[in-house]
Amino acid sequence: MHGIETIPVSRVRDGALDLLKWLALLSMVLDHLRYVGLSLDGLYVPGRLAFPWFCLVIAANVQRVKDVPATFQWRYLGWLLLFSVISEVPYRMFIADAHSLNVLPTLALGMLIARGWQQKTAVDRGLALIAVLLAAIFSTHLMFGFFGVLLPLAMLLVFRRPWYFSVVPGLVCVAANQWQVLLSSASVVALSGLAMCLIAPLAGWVLLRHAKHVSPPAMRRWAYALYPLHFLLLLFVRQIVAGPM
Template sequence: MHGTHTLPVGPVRDGALDLLKWLALLSMVLDHLRYVGLSLDGLYVPGRLAFPWFCLAIAANVHRVRYVPVTGHWRYLGWLLLFSVISEVPYRLFIEDADTLNVLPTLVLGLLVARGWQQKALFDRGLALLALSIAGAFATHLMFGFFGVLLPVAMLLVFSRPWYFSVLPGLVCVAANQWQILLNSGTPVALLGLATCLIAPWVGLVLLRHAKNVSPPAMRRWAYALYPLHFLLLLLIRQIIA
């Protein structure tokens, strides 16, 4: 892994980035399969890849921001906000004892923080500060909490640095995943989950840097709908099993 090289993100379609998004989606579905009524607790471990890889995808999009018209930035944010609202009902129908919002509000705030770091314009910095303030005030209502909001910018910081800098977002990812509870439980699944959180950013960076020749189906705007739809599909499966 060549630490001094920047990621292969640019104006052309990035197959490695699409692959990362598909793998993040797959790991999220595997994680949520634990709630369909079967004994699938072990899926918690691959499920820990989903959030850091979605954050890495956001960071990759912010990293190539200089190639994108300004309207593209707001469109990206707008779609995330829209599906944050749309997804809340399917999320709560499926996760009946949910004590946080769905994951998209965390990603929205994380995007604003990462853009503020990258853009440096006063307006963007102001939005980033507002996002951090909201994250601090409402951390208990956000999935992955305050550290979850920091994860995209932590990913952004290591893009052009040697691979071992990925320990920084790895530690942020651990902090976002209730590490005290996992450590105290001491079960193999919990400890493997913690280890997965720690290495997930590094694995994602390796994938982005080296999977240059892959060409999976492009994940375009329709993919936002997969988030609320997968809750409804898994809810249907749970009803059938029950």
């Protein structure tokens, strides 16, 4: 879940970007509702919007500011890594058979790669290279794998290009979502999920470009805590659904 914190380049916030964060958060919660013990498999489809939209938030932040103080870079990365650790226990409690880490390490590595491409300094390029190597070595341990780590960069590369270039990050998003398994199942939900992955970048860009007039509540640093907290809340809901043993 991240890219939550917007780079503070001015006092004027981007309402469309805050809206995208809230919608990505909502999509994530809907996706995880599938694990509370009810027949909600159809929520898999809107749930495919969450990860690419958080990646788009990261790309938007990197694109908006090319000259960011190093202190912000380390603080931004530090918050991601801190809540990566904090979130792992609630994540494992809620999804007991998880085969990967929570999503925040994937987003942290993706942010470093996108920033390294944009900044072009020796330090940023070095960190980006380390992130690529870590993603390649530990791909099976990362949620959305190697392609998931590359998705913020794919978003950034076509950020200012015509709408049809969105097919590039769309294909990267499909690759990050175990497309072979989904395609082989041939179910309506699985195929709809693949289609949602493909169009998610375009849908996010349309929102960013045409929702400038909105002014939802700003997502600030406190929003990092929503990631581990939502696991605990859904775990409580699952216990209610399960009823007394």
